[in-house]
Amino acid sequence: MDTLSIYEQFRASLGEEKAKVFAQTLGTMIEEAKNAATKDDLRSLRDAVDANTARVDAALATLAQRMVELTARVDTLAERMDQLTAVVEKLAIRSDRHGTALLELKFRDRLPSYLGRYLRRAKVLQPADLLDEVEASLESAEVDDFLRADVLAHGTVDGEPTYVIGEVSYTADAGDIERAARRAALLRKATLPAVGLVACEAARPETLAYAREQGVRVWLDGVLLAERRE
Numbered sequence: 001m002d003t004l005s006i007y008e009q010f011r012a013s014l015g016e017e018k019a020k021v022f023a024q025t026l027g028t029m030i031e032e033a034k035n036a037a038t039k040d041d042l043r044s045l046r047d048a049v050d051a052n053t054a055r056v057d058a059a060l061a062t063l064a065q066r067m068v069e070l071t072a073r074v075d076t077l078a079e080r081m082d083q084l085t086a087v088v089e090k091l092a093i094r095s096d097r098h099g100t101a102l103l104e105l106k107f108r109d110r111l112p113s114y115l116g117r118y119l120r121r122a123k124v125l126q127p128a129d130l131l132d133e134v135e136a137s138l139e140s141a142e143v144d145d146f147l148r149a150d151v152l153a154h155g156t157v158d159g160e161p162t163y164v165i166g167e168v169s170y171t172a173d174a175g176d177i178e179r180a181a182r183r184a185a186l187l188r189k190a191t192l193p194a195v196g197l198v199a200c201e202a203a204r205p206e207t208l209a210y211a212r213e214q215g216v217r218v219w220l221d222g223v224l225l226a227e228r229r230e
Contacts, residue, residue: 024202104150105167107199107219111153114199118217118224119164127152127165130192137190146186149179157195163187164217166197172207172218176200181214 034179105223107114112122127147135143150168154161165187166180187194196216203211203220211218 004058025076058122074204103170103201107168108151111151114219114222115153115155115164115197115224119153119157119162121165122153122155125152125154130187130190133192134186134190138186142186142189146183151197151199163192163194164197165194166199166216167217168199170201172198172200172203172205172211172220174210176208176214177214180216184216 039228055092077098108124111124112119115122127149130152131143131147138146146165149165151164151166153164155164157164163184166185167176169176176198177196180198182196184194184196197219198211198216199219201221203218208218208220208225
């Protein structure tokens, strides 16, 4: 209701002057009441927003703290996983070395049986048994390398006198193949017929392929693998 409406409503009963004063006074009171209500509403709204903002800030702060704690826990877990991985790797290396040592003893002891159909009349030797034969043809470093061979035997292959020299490793790798091939080549350099051999319990397919490329025979888990024929 505006001031003019109030004036028109009360003019007849109060007279023009009184109605005018009454309308102005009542209009002012109504406007002040409206303004007061609006300010209260704004104040209540502002207080509510402030309260909600404070709660949101507190929740975000708590979340941030928990994220920091979670990150620290994840970092600790990652560090422990790294430590565990290192321990497992060390155990695997020790296990492989232990398995290699046992396999080397067993292979040397049973070589005539393990290679009997390939190396006839096999006789297990020590690399030092051929020291006199190889020293005249090899460099000092080559002689030392030859003497580090894991296994050496003599017999006949396809009716021809042949030495078998090589490496024993629980899990064969390219390094074992290379050493066996190199030491067989050293014997051939000393004019002694020789074939490289790697004895193992396990080997990856690429290792076996590399052995075929290098002309190294592989005794794998009790079986002498067939050599590649060109």
